[in-house]
Amino acid sequence: MERRKALKNLALGMGYTIATPTLLGILNSCVTKETEYADWHAKVLSTKEKYIVTHLVDIIIPETETKGAVAVNVPQFVDLMLKDIESDTDRNQFKRGATLFALHFKEKYNKPILKGSKKEIENLLSIFFDIDPKEVKRLHTLQKQNIFNVPREQADEYSLYKFLVTLRSLTMFGFATSEYIGEFVLSYDPIPGKYDPDISVQEVGNAWSLR
Amino acid sequence: MKNKFDAIVIGTGISGGWAAKELCEGGLKTLVLERGRMVTHIKDYPTMHMDPWDFKHRGKRTPEDLARQHKQKANGQVKKEEAAHWFVDDIQHPYQEKKPFDWIRGYHVGGRSIMWGRQSYRMSDIDFNANKKDRIAVDWPIRYKDIEKWYDKVEEYIGVSGENRGLPQLPDGKLSPAMPFNAVEKEFQKQIESQYNDRVVMPARVAHITGDKVHEGRSKCQFRNRCVRGCPFGGYFSSNSSTLPAAERTGNMTLRPNSIVHEIVYDERTGKASGVRVIDAETHEKLFFKADIIFCNASTVGTASILLQSKSKRFPNGLGNDSGELGRNLMDHHMKAGAVATVKGFEDRYYKGRKPTSFYVPRFRNLDPKTQQKDFIRGYGFQGGVGRADNWTQNIPEFSYGKDLKEHLLQPGDWKIGMYGFGECLPYHDNKVTLNYEKLDEWGLPTVEFDVKFGENENNMRKDMVKQAVEMLTAAGFEEVRPVNAKSNPGVAIHEMGTARMGRDPKTSVLNQYNQIHAVPNVYVTDGACMTSSACQNPSLTYMALTARAAHHAIENFKKNKKQALLWREEKL
Ligand SMILES: Cc1cc2nc3c(=O)[nH]c(=O)nc-3n(C[C@H](O)[C@H](O)[C@H](O)COP(=O)(O)OP(=O)(O)OC[C@H]3O[C@@H](n4cnc5c(N)ncnc54)[C@H](O)[C@@H]3O)c2cc1C
Numbered sequence A: 001m002e003r004r005k006a007l008k009n010l011a012l013g014m015g016y017t018i019a020t021p022t023l024l025g026i027l028n029s030c031v032t033k034e035t036e037y038a039d040w041h042a043k044v045l046s047t048k049e050k051y052i053v054t055h056l057v058d059i060i061i062p063e064t065e066t067k068g069a070v071a072v073n074v075p076q077f078v079d080l081m082l083k084d085i086e087s088d089t090d091r092n093q094f095k096r097g098a099t100l101f102a103l104h105f106k107e108k109y110n111k112p113i114l115k116g117s118k119k120e121i122e123n124l125l126s127i128f129f130d131i132d133p134k135e136v137k138r139l140h141t142l143q144k145q146n147i148f149n150v151p152r153e154q155a156d157e158y159s160l161y162k163f164l165v166t167l168r169s170l171t172m173f174g175f176a177t178s179e180y181i182g183e184f185v186l187s188y189d190p191i192p193g194k195y196d197p198d199i200s201v202q203e204v205g206n207a208w209s210l211r
Numbered sequence B: 001m002k003n004k005f006d007a008i009v010i011g012t013g014i015s016g017g018w019a020a021k022e023l024c025e026g027g028l029k030t031l032v033l034e035r036g037r038m039v040t041h042i043k044d045y046p047t048m049h050m051d052p053w054d055f056k057h058r059g060k061r062t063p064e065d066l067a068r069q070h071k072q073k074a075n076g077q078v079k080k081e082e083a084a085h086w087f088v089d090d091i092q093h094p095y096q097e098k099k100p101f102d103w104i105r106g107y108h109v110g111g112r113s114i115m116w117g118r119q120s121y122r123m124s125d126i127d128f129n130a131n132k133k134d135r136i137a138v139d140w141p142i143r144y145k146d147i148e149k150w151y152d153k154v155e156e157y158i159g160v161s162g163e164n165r166g167l168p169q170l171p172d173g174k175l176s177p178a179m180p181f182n183a184v185e186k187e188f189q190k191q192i193e194s195q196y197n198d199r200v201v202m203p204a205r206v207a208h209i210t211g212d213k214v215h216e217g218r219s220k221c222q223f224r225n226r227c228v229r230g231c232p233f234g235g236y237f238s239s240n241s242s243t244l245p246a247a248e249r250t251g252n253m254t255l256r257p258n259s260i261v262h263e264i265v266y267d268e269r270t271g272k273a274s275g276v277r278v279i280d281a282e283t284h285e286k287l288f289f290k291a292d293i294i295f296c297n298a299s300t301v302g303t304a305s306i307l308l309q310s311k312s313k314r315f316p317n318g319l320g321n322d323s324g325e326l327g328r329n330l331m332d333h334h335m336k337a338g339a340v341a342t343v344k345g346f347e348d349r350y351y352k353g354r355k356p357t358s359f360y361v362p363r364f365r366n367l368d369p370k371t372q373q374k375d376f377i378r379g380y381g382f383q384g385g386v387g388r389a390d391n392w393t394q395n396i397p398e399f400s401y402g403k404d405l406k407e408h409l410l411q412p413g414d415w416k417i418g419m420y421g422f423g424e425c426l427p428y429h430d431n432k433v434t435l436n437y438e439k440l441d442e443w444g445l446p447t448v449e450f451d452v453k454f455g456e457n458e459n460n461m462r463k464d465m466v467k468q469a470v471e472m473l474t475a476a477g478f479e480e481v482r483p484v485n486a487k488s489n490p491g492v493a494i495h496e497m498g499t500a501r502m503g504r505d506p507k508t509s510v511l512n513q514y515n516q517i518h519a520v521p522n523v524y525v526t527d528g529a530c531m532t533s534s535a536c537q538n539p540s541l542t543y544m545a546l547t548a549r550a551a552h553h554a555i556e557n558f559k560k561n562k563k564q565a566l567l568w569r570e571e572k573l
């Protein structure tokens, strides 16, 4: 706890200049600790949803040598997008899906998801994501349907995947368009000055961050 | 404020900017009226330097904001925060549709010159002769030789980069160096030009500065591809970066934003227009400005609306509407038909810089007996795009997650290619805009009502666009070739034109060969309203050339008249 607090103060004090690898390493090592998600105030996610979302975001894009999605505030971003950008219908489906995910958890582990570990949540996600490609295709088709046309017996499946798929794509989007990833991990070049039409990927490294 | 000027220009978009520059440089004291807010080059481009993370929602817009632009959002730019402020609020600026029409526009100084795609192609005599040859509508009163030197002038002034290929259907221009092709564009060009002898693949011609030629107040394109936000370098042409500053430098321009022109006043005594009536958009104050010459550049539909509102005893159906053609023959291009593909084999190739354009395939249908089609007349050009996708926006089909997904997201994605036709639309008499006096806007002015639909020729042409695009991408050896034929309402190509067409006969057209209203020679219409046919080229370059040409005609006449008036006064003394 003491160490966490110290590092936090350090991070706040340094603002933008945290991009040196060693410091990043130190900072990263603390971000995914269990209580991290308690530090911010969610606008639309309930305590339980926030717990699920934070863990799933961390599982979808984990910390490696570079920051993971939690460290670049993707859970906060998901909360904001749900509040401002997603339609009422989509937000409700998302929440319904999260509830269903929690129910599945309870069924599997016989305890509330709030008491679940990251490993347990990851195991549950694997059941829904590591599936036959044909099944993936069917679920994508189901997702494209208007909710009002979804047959009653498929409603739960629809909501659950609405939640998981929306969360996955918001995680990718929020991560890739974050300042840290965009400026320091992807290749950042705001004013190229000229167009070089044919160079090798090695010369660039990671993908360009701007379109 | 003074209320008498030598000339008035209505609108500051692509054509109005040119009218302002030419008239001011010709020495005329010119009042430039613009219904929207002021936009000063660089100073008023709020998003020009913003990165994705600088936007609260990373560029996405809220449902509430989108609802205020429910028509504008037919254009993809409106769905993003970076440029949505250049498009009108549909609640404040409503219009009526008998049939679906997407009227996409911006009300501010610079008009759509800020957001345009900068594609710039000349029309050829194949186009100027087309109506006559097909016995459709009326003949253009001009030919390529009448406009050629004005194309030269405009291209040299605005800066157009591209390549000359000596094609009869796409005349060579005064171009600055083309933006070079990347590895896949080169491959596509090589494959198509070796397998087809009727078509070429060339770098798109775009209004960007690439060479060393000096353009006052502007600098070379820096390959940021953020043009639509307004460019701090003035790398592409807009009224704000180019023509309006030029007009300003003469000291002859008075620019008045927030000025909604709703009537051009006709003076029975002189047989000419005497001035324009204006409502101040903010204060709702009513104003009247006089001038010897009036240039109408409020854009095709805006201009039709002003002329239709300008009723008098002599012109009960709108100024210059002796023919009944005012508001009719509305055309656009039809688009969103073509194909997309994935390109394999270039995984180790990449590029530096964000090229704001890609390739163009000029028209290859119905150019001569050899290329004649049975199902449609006229033709289309393909505009393409090629680049490596972002892996995080691509819909990765499987539900991957974890380290592998993260690794994948950071790599350049697949090479993608897309090509879409821009097809010529015929001028149908029944396709029209009229005024609706029951549904008024905030200023008590009538709204416009669209009654426009595409015909069989357009629909048949679309089928060929899709078929040829699929064939060409397949011939090039690309994979996952998919046809695209999305709904394309009239208007969505944002090339609306034809509502006050040029022609030889006052009985069947509104404007003469110098863009003067036949019966009211001191009123010139040089925006898209003047177009007699639509060709398939992006039209703005032609509007600019016609505007420059008409402005010189107006200046000469103005000076002649001044001299005569002087002589006449001297005689009297
Ligand atoms: C996203 C986009 C991409 C495009 N891409 C291309 C392209 O690649 N190539 C191409 O050739 N064209 C392109 N276009 C079309 C091009 O922008 C138009 O053809 C061109 O701007 C038309 O010029 P204009 O002067 O007629 O009208 P505009 O540029 O629309 O300007 C009209 C001006 O008049 C003002 N106005 C309207 N009514 C009144 C009134 N009553 N009183 C006073 N002022 C008034 C408006 O506020 C506006 O400022 C594109 C357009 C858009 C939006």
Ligand code: SF4
Pocket: B208, B220, B221, B222, B223, B224, B225, B226, B227, B228, B230, B231, B232, B233, B234, B235, B236, B354, B355, B356
């Ligand atoms: S691509 Fe060129 S013109 Fe467009 S914003 Fe960048 S520098 Fe300006």
